[in-house]
Amino acid sequence: MLDINFLTNEHYQYINKIKKNDQISLYEKSLVYFILAKIAQKNKNYKNEIKNLKNFNINSFNSNFTYNKSSQFYHNEIINKFYNKIQFTNILNTPKNNTPIFIIGLPRSGSTLIESLLTSSDQAVKTCAESHVINMSILEQVGPKIFSKNFDPNKFIFEINQAKLENSILKRYNNFNVINTNLNFTFIDKSLENFFNIEIILKIFPNAKFLHTFRDSIDSVISIYQSMLPELSWTHKIEDILDYIDNYKKIINYFKIKYPNIILDIDLKKFTNEAEENGKRIYEFCNLKWNKKYLEFYKRKDLYSKTISFNQIRKKISIYDIKKYRPYVDLLDSYKNKYEWLKDT
Numbered sequence: 001m002l003d004i005n006f007l008t009n010e011h012y013q014y015i016n017k018i019k020k021n022d023q024i025s026l027y028e029k030s031l032v033y034f035i036l037a038k039i040a041q042k043n044k045n046y047k048n049e050i051k052n053l054k055n056f057n058i059n060s061f062n063s064n065f066t067y068n069k070s071s072q073f074y075h076n077e078i079i080n081k082f083y084n085k086i087q088f089t090n091i092l093n094t095p096k097n098n099t100p101i102f103i104i105g106l107p108r109s110g111s112t113l114i115e116s117l118l119t120s121s122d123q124a125v126k127t128c129a130e131s132h133v134i135n136m137s138i139l140e141q142v143g144p145k146i147f148s149k150n151f152d153p154n155k156f157i158f159e160i161n162q163a164k165l166e167n168s169i170l171k172r173y174n175n176f177n178v179i180n181t182n183l184n185f186t187f188i189d190k191s192l193e194n195f196f197n198i199e200i201i202l203k204i205f206p207n208a209k210f211l212h213t214f215r216d217s218i219d220s221v222i223s224i225y226q227s228m229l230p231e232l233s234w235t236h237k238i239e240d241i242l243d244y245i246d247n248y249k250k251i252i253n254y255f256k257i258k259y260p261n262i263i264l265d266i267d268l269k270k271f272t273n274e275a276e277e278n279g280k281r282i283y284e285f286c287n288l289k290w291n292k293k294y295l296e297f298y299k300r301k302d303l304y305s306k307t308i309s310f311n312q313i314r315k316k317i318s319i320y321d322i323k324k325y326r327p328y329v330d331l332l333d334s335y336k337n338k339y340e341w342l343k344d345t
Contacts, residue, residue, distance in 0.1 A: 002035065002038070004035075004038045004039060004041075004042050005042075007035070007039065012039060015032055015035055015036065016036070018032055019032045019033070019036075025063065026059045026060075026062050026063035027059070027060065027063035027064075027230070029055075029059045030055075030056050030057075030058075030059035030060035030063060030230070031056075033052045033053070033055040033056035033059060034052070034053075034056040034060075034228055036048075036052040037049045037050075037052035037053045037056055037226075040052055041226075044327075046327045046328065050328075050331070053225060053226060056228075057225070057235070057236035057237065058236070060228075060230045060236060061233070061236040061237075063230070064230070067233070068233035068236075069233075070147060071233035071234075072233045072234065072240070073146070073147075074139075074146065075233070075234060075244065075247075076243075077146075077153050078142070078146055078153075078156075078158070079196045080196075080247045080251075081153075082156075082158035083196050083197075083199070083251055083254075084199070084254060085158055086158045086159075086160055086199055086200060087157060087158065087159045087160070088159075088160050088161075088162045088203060089159060089160070089161050089162065090161045090162055090163040090164070091162045091163075091203075092162055092163055092166060096204065096205050096206070096207070097207070098179060098186070098187070098205055098207065099186050099205075099207045099208070099209065099287065100179075100186065100187050100188070100189060100201075100205050100207075100208050100209075101118065101125075101186065101187070101188045101189075101208075101209050101210075101211060101286055102188075102189050102190075102191075102194050102201060102208060102209070102210045102211070103115055103188065103189070103190040103192070103210075103211045103213060104192055104193075104194050104195040104198075104210055104211070104212050104213075104252075105192050105195065105212050105213045105214050105248075105252075106192065106214065106220050106224065106245065106248060107192060107223075107224055107227065107229055107232065107235070108215070108220065108223040108224055108227060109192075109213040109214050109215050109220065109268055110213045110215065110266065110268035110271060110272075111190055111192060111213045112190070113268075113271075113317070114211055114213055114266060114271075114282065115127055115129070115188055115190050116297045116298075117279055117282065117294055117295070117297055118188055118282070118283075118286065118288070119188065119297075120294040120296075120297040121283070121288050121289070121294060122289070122291070123186070123288055123289065125186050125187065125188060125288070126176075126177070126178040126187045126188070127178070127187065127188035127189075127190065128173065128176035128178045128187065128188070128189055128190075129188075129189075129190050130190050130191050130192070131172070131173075131176060131189055131190075131191055132191045132193075133169055133172040133173055133176075133189065133191065134169065134189070134191065134194055134197045134200065134201060135191065135193060135194075135197065136168075136172065137165055137168035137169045137172060138160070138165070138197065138200065140168055141159075141160055141161060141164065141165065142158065142159075142160075160200065162203055162204075165200070165203075165204065166203075166204050169204055173187075186286070186287075186288070194210075195210075195212070195248060195251055195252050195255065196251060198210065198255045198259065198263075199255075202259070202262075208262065209262050209263075209264070209285065209286055210255075210262055210263045210264070211264050211266055211282065211285075211286075212252060212256075212263055212264065212265050212266060213266045213268065214265065214266070214267060214268065215267070215268040215269060215320075216269065216322075217245065217341055217342065218325060218329060218332060218342070219324070219325045220245065221238070221241050221242065221245065221332060222325040222328045222329075222331070223325065224241050225238060225241060238331060238332070238335075239335075242332075242335055242338075242339060242342075245341075246339055246341070249341060264281075264282065264285045266278065266282065268320060269320040269322070272317055272318065272319050272320045273319060273320065275295055275317050276292050276295060279292070279294060279295055280292075295317065298317075
């Protein structure tokens with residue numbers, strides 16, 4: 001959320017001095033490199049920006065190395081391979097009346113914008129933001145298996161006890177005060193990684209709806225790499241970002257074919273070009289009553305977000321800038337033969 005325009009040359013010199021201090025932690029060092037990258041970006045020194053971004057991401061990843069390695073293992077070896085092979089035990093047949101809205105996709109895709117639009121409804125739709133409720137409840141069951149010393153991925157069965165999962169999920173959502181098991185209650189969960197968990201979510205919330213926000217693929221890669229997302233293990237290398245997006249595209253397409261009526265695509269560029277038309281479309285999909293005044297969500301005094309999009313949602317919706325990431329496209333040239341979706345961009 002730092003506005004780089006507030007930094008003077010004196011600040012810049014002092015930040016460089018901090019960088020040379022051996023006593024600072026890896027995380028603190030990563031922050032220094034991130035600020036230096038932003039200064040380089042402001043000065044259009046893109047080569048220096050990328051150099052500092054690389055150092056930021058290396059230090060950020062290493063500052064929480066054990067967690068990040070475990071997270072990478074879960075993404076690469078477990079959920080990417082078993083998202084459509086999950087087996088359920090202790091199955092419950094007590095349908096929930098709740099109609100939750102899950103905003104899914106990649107970071108920097110307009111998800112906070114859509115969340116702000118929906119929570120501006122007169123119907124008082126609550127959000128638990130990026131709660132990670134579903135992921136935490138899943139890992140509560142499979143974590144002890146996959147992170148054990150003797151784990152063998154070739155013998156692993158992704159098995160979920162539905163009764164335990166439901167109990168865990170409802171307890172966690174109750175902490176956010178967004179759910180009532182006895183009422184037809186709508187709430188939002190903006191944990192973007194839930195595109196992995198669509199099958200599991202539908203077991204608990206059969207009336208759930210999914211808003212899939214996305215943008216141009218190259219813009220996504222560059223924007224994610226430029227952002228401070230220390231809690232996401234896959235965002236610290238271009239190669240990891242590309243692999244994650246490749247799997248995301250495969251998985252979201254699989255679920256869009258399997259469940260075409262409950263997943264709505266929201267293209268950030270199209271939304272910003274025709275906000276009123278698309279806002280109405282989103283509201284109708286979510287069975288909410290539309291009013292164009294909701295597009296003025298940026299005027300709300302109670303508008304708050306913990307994401308790096310906080311400053312953007314405080315302003316009027318702006319037209320998508322198709323030229324913003326052009327200075328960085330050369331970064332991806334060497335990967336175009338590996339990923340089909342990069343070839344046409």
